[in-house]
Amino acid sequence: MTLRIGCIADDFTGGTDVAAAFRRAGLRTALVFGVPGDDAALPGDCDAAVVALKSRSTPAGEAVAESLATQKWLWSQGAAQVYFKYCSTFDSTPAGNIGPVTDALLDAAGAPLTLSCPASPPNGRTVYQGHLFVHDQPLDESPLRHHPLNPMTDASLPRLLSAQTEHRVGLVDWATVRRGVEAVREALLRFERDGVRHVIADALTDEDLAVLGAAALELPVVTGAAGLAEGLGHAYPSAGHAVADTPLPGGRAAVLAGSCSARTLEQIAHFHSAGLPALHLDVLAAAAGQDVASAALDWYEAQDRDVPVLVYASASPGELAAVQARLGVTEAAAQVEELLGTLAAELVRRGVRKLLVAGGETSGAVTSALGVRAVLVGDEADPGVPWTYTDGLALMLKSGNFGAPDLFVRALEDTTR
Template identity: 55%
Template structure:
């Protein structure tokens, strides 16, 4: 069994979708698993999604090590640390500190740093991360409110997060094949390199790297390398099993401020009744939630609605000026509370845009495990809860999805 630790909830759904797509029977858990939680006996991949991307590094390390121990006790032979394909982090971490802790826990001398996910337009060349052909530092990620990415060099970024040496696996070596990759990695290991940034611009590159690193106790990266490992573990790409659809009323809750989500929200506003959580207009947190809750109760009749806090840079500045530095936390908690109201009113299909928002909604609904189903878009799977009432969740990373994803998710039967 492969065990994955994801640093946010939508990252968890992304990597779970990649493993399921490879043909592995995949279970997705939210938060540190309960000691008494029992996995399905046929699980071949288990993904534990945490909310550690932006917490203090010491907290991220502590939670990740607890999950590592739980996964090992439940039979995980290889640990995969999943972070965003745009390497979302700050100079303090948390990618470097968590990776170091996992290597120390397993006694491993080396791991790979591989955020490349060509299917999502994330590629790495000469150690530099590109988003859709644009350097990371020139992409919309440079304006991210929590983890602005202004340096495209993964070697430099990671070197600011760890005291351990960082090296590079260049593309010509990857293209030379598995044996060349294995030999290069051995030379780096002998030279004391701890972290190896991987060049990859095509899915075939990831397949080569995954094969060369099959014996690594710890791997790290985006969903691309995890999917390549899943392909090797599954042997063949098995057909995905469709799940019985959960029909019924739906709601979209959007908190991400990424350019992709802002465009998707604009599409959804043109189709559905919508309400914006605006901290500049209503700076009191209790009043902000009360007004939105009243609107939802008065408006919701079983047809789709949209509630969003997604905002432009100017709107975010105005909101923080009015409500303070805790604005993002307040908005996430409000969206979680509104998800509870929506379920109370009969919503059974819940679409969430944004990693932090997804974490708040899942926590508010008390969901700790789901069955991973079919993907609405690459890396964005429908997930079925196992509790009562049964829900279908679509947790979307801010940058993921086609422009009409939110609309399709409400109009199509998953």
């Protein structure tokens, strides 16, 4: 096995997203959940290894410690380059965690600077003049301004990152990117001479990201979303064939959703409109001690075994605010994670073999509850949303904002045969 690149993702669906990007670039890719132990092994012959952490919203010191331990493990597996993957909407606060983690990885690698770009054009994320856009809206005017954990109130990436690091932040503008790989490399050399450590790059298209990936090929640490990771993957020498297509296993199919993003709410509404069975979980009742999980499992057992089901704790902004007002933000999130993790383990015990999970924190809770530590990455149902496989179980871990409105129905249709 020749591991070409290692990646640290700051949440579980982000790990799935970037693993799919490496696979599209022709790299055989494994996805590992949580900080690997010293004796951890990759599941098969891999060109890329992605380690998915739950470090996006943890205290900065904890995120740094976990990221450094993961970087060390990736080096032990042979990775010469480490990619730090964060959300394409730059989810973070002035306290971190993007800046502190990036600085720690650079310090450990002895690297003078890094290139950063969260653009993901297929998902409507682009960067122009250092400002991040979500489709046609600046980040701070998009639905992300209401994010329950990290509300994004500024679209300027240099300003956002400067609040998280004591080092200088520069920008490779779109005009430079359009001049090609050598122009970007020359700009990086100038920034290095000037003592700039973090270099944001504009990107409007996948072609721009391919240019940036080629320009960053020799950097020990690169950071960004899945788009830049794919551009970087394409810049590597041919890695052979990607993971062969894997048929979905037999057995029942289910969706567990905890994300409150606008896109996940659309996907839930589409599932309802398709006439498929869906159950909304009462988080306040669970917090009050009611056995909501057992009631949900009784409901599940009463459904047609040949039809996929949806169980969700997702809520509209108003409903979410009411729950958070009663429980607090942290306790509300913990209740959802515990409830959906418990249900995931019991559903798999009862025969579910295709499980689609919506939401980064939810995905972390589900994989932890199932004891899943590593998977191989397969086909995508939508950009950044692949099936993954382990021990007769197919998992799809979906970022809250990803996927078409019909994803839940389309991904699971005919899977129960």
